[in-house]
Amino acid sequence: MADVSQLQVETALKEVIDPYLEQDLVSAKAIKDIRVDGGQVTVDVVLGYPAKGSRDALAAKLQEKVRAIPGVKDVKIQIDSKIAVHGVQKGVKPIAGVKNIIAVASGKGGVGKSTTAVNLALALSAEGARAAILDADIYGPSQPRMLGSHSKPESKDGRSMEPILSYHLQSMSIGYLIDEETPMIWRGPMVTQALEQLLRDTNWDDVDYLVVDLPPGTGDIQLTLAQKVPVTGAVIVTTPQDIALLDARKGLKMFEKVEIPVVGIIENMSTHICSQCGHEEHIFGAGGGLRMAEQYEVDFLGALPLDLHIRADADSGRPTVVADPDGRIAQIYREIARRIAGKMSLMKKDFSTKFPNIVIQNT
Secondary structure (H helix, E strand, O other): OOOOOHHHHHHHHOOOEEOOOOEEOOOOOOEEEEEEEOOEEEEEEEEOOOOOOOHHHHHHHHHHHHHOOOOOOEEEEEEEEOOOOEOOOOOOOOOOOEEEEEEEEOOOOOOOHHHHHHHHHHHHHHOOOOEEEEEOOOOOOOHHHHOOOOOOOOOOOOOOEOOEEEOOEEEEEHHHOOOOOOOOOOOHHHHHHHHHHHHHOEOOOOEEEEEEEOOOOOOHHHHHHHHHOOOOEEEEEEOOOHHHHHHHHHHHHHHHHOOOOEEEEEEOOOOEEOOOOOOEEOOOOOOHHHHHHHHHOOEEEEEOOEOHHHHHHHHOOOOHHHHOOOOHHHHHHHHHHHHHHHHHHOOOEOOHHHOOOOOOOOO
């Protein structure tokens, strides 16, 4: 019997399409090493996105294909994740301690954007990434309540703040610095300056993904984000309702104008299932988010139901991803998180931090 070759193994691996990269792992350059020793095959895979929830299923598919090669007796698939720094808008300074920033936006309020943002950040953490969230809504901060934390940030040097840690998630919000019932009666320039300070004066600790929960609309804060904050990609949250979709389109167009790639669209409150009888009803209409994604040629990342538990969990300070980690809704959030991270892993990488500094000395 002829020995198994690396080429045979590579050909077999090409038959498996990664659902989050939408291509095979050889084409995605995720196969780092193939070792063949007689009938023993070892494959090292390094994914560019966190994948705790899908790693075992992917490994099983790869094993099945390689094991089908004549002469193969045993297959070992080792899958790791390594998250790279990806490119952002030209001329924008990076944030110390942060690799990638995901802006979560909506055209209008009331679509569940903040709840979606915090659950996505927690889902990225559950998938194995170092995640953080910045509450960019200065007028109506909601993340402290959703994360069940009302601590005041500490400052070790008198100039910068330590992020608040909840459920392994780093966070910062103006809500940590003021009383919950104190209104922020500030004009635009003060608000944008506060956002920049919250972002740049926080000692983010080796963050793979910083989720920025934006206020609704396309005003000062969104423009500041586009011009001064290094955003890797944006996610639009909408409901299927025509009015919400109309405003969501404005948000999408805004990101296009400022050259921030839109990773995709999440449809929230997609369908309601009655907790008493189980009847399913599309209260806000059906398929609006998917149609919008197709119209603007962006990805439809997933749909979340209108569910009492999502609201109750967020209000109680334990978002659904941590309150019911094995439940159906938490799994939807994790699926969407993998999809976002997978799409971002295919974006151009930023190698500027790799270049050595050249120092000229007179000797």
